[in-house]
Amino acid sequence: FAVLSMVIGNFLALQQTNLKRLLGYSSIAHAGYLVITLIAAVTLVGVNQAVEAAMFYLAGYALMTLTSFGVISALSSGGEEKDAQDLTAYKGLFWRQPLLATVFTISLLSLAGIPLTIGFVAKFYLFTAGIEGGLWVLVWTLVAGSAVAIYYYLRVILAMTETVTANLGNLYIPSNSNILILVLLGILLLAFGIYPMPLIEVTRSVLGTFSGFPVF
Numbered sequence: 001f002a003v004l005s006m007v008i009g010n011f012l013a014l015q016q017t018n019l020k021r022l023l024g025y026s027s028i029a030h031a032g033y034l035v036i037t038l039i040a041a042v043t044l045v046g047v048n049q050a051v052e053a054a055m056f057y058l059a060g061y062a063l064m065t066l067t068s069f070g071v072i073s074a075l076s077s078g079g080e081e082k083d084a085q086d087l088t089a090y091k092g093l094f095w096r097q098p099l100l101a102t103v104f105t106i107s108l109l110s111l112a113g114i115p116l117t118i119g120f121v122a123k124f125y126l127f128t129a130g131i132e133g134g135l136w137v138l139v140w141t142l143v144a145g146s147a148v149a150i151y152y153y154l155r156v157i158l159a160m161t162e163t164v165t166a167n168l169g170n171l172y173i174p175s176n177s178n179i180l181i182l183v184l185l186g187i188l189l190l191a192f193g194i195y196p197m198p199l200i201e202v203t204r205s206v207l208g209t210f211s212g213f214p215v216f
Contacts, residue, residue, distance in 0.1 A: 005032025040133035053125035103186035
C-alpha cells in the first residue's frame with residue numbers, strides 16, 4: 001500500500017494542471033511516505049526514532065500544505081475561484097504578485113524536499129527511519145517518487161516566472177493581512193529548514209509526554 005500510494009499519487013499529480021488537484025493527488029504520495037515510519041516502527045528495535053520521524057513529518061507537511069493552499073485560496077474569490085486554480089492563471093505571477101509567488105515557490109520546494117526547507121528535513125527523517133529499518137524497497141520508491149514530484153512542482157514554479165502580456169486568468173488581489181500571514185508561513189518553512197532544532201525539540205517533548213502510555 002505504501003508503494004502504491006507513492007506511485008499512484010505522484011503519477012496522478014503529474015497529469016494535473018489544476019493546482020488544487022495537483023496538491024490533492026500529491027498528498028496521496030505523501031501518505032505513502034508517512035507509512036514508511038509506521039512500518040519502521042515495527043521493524044526497528046526501538047520505535048522512538050520512527051515515531052519522532054512521523055510526528056516531525058506530519059508537522060512539516062501540515063505547515064507546507066497550509067501555506068500552499070493558503071496562497072491558492074488568497075488568489076481565489078467567488079465565481080473566479082475555478083480560474084484561479086488552473087496553472088495558466090499563475091503564469092507570470094512573480095511579476096504580478098511577487099511576495100505570494102515567492103511564498104508559493106518556497107512551499108512547493110519544501111513539498112519537493114529541496115534543501116534549506118522544512119520538507120528536506122522531514123524527508124531526511126523518513127530516509128533515516130527507512131534505512132534503519134532496512135526498508136530498501138520503500139526507500140528507493142521514495143527516491144523515485146521524490147524525483148517525479150520535483151518535476152511537477154518545478155513546472156508550477158517555472159510557469160510563475162514566465163513573462164506574459166495577456167490576461168491568462170482572473171486572480172483576486174488579497175488583502176495585506178492575508179499576504180502578511182502567508183509571508184510569515186513562508187519564513188517558517190525556511191527557518192525550520194535551516195534550523196530545525198526548535199521543532200525537533202517540541203516533537204521530542206510531545207513524544208516524551210506520551211511515552212508513559214502503554215503500547216498495544
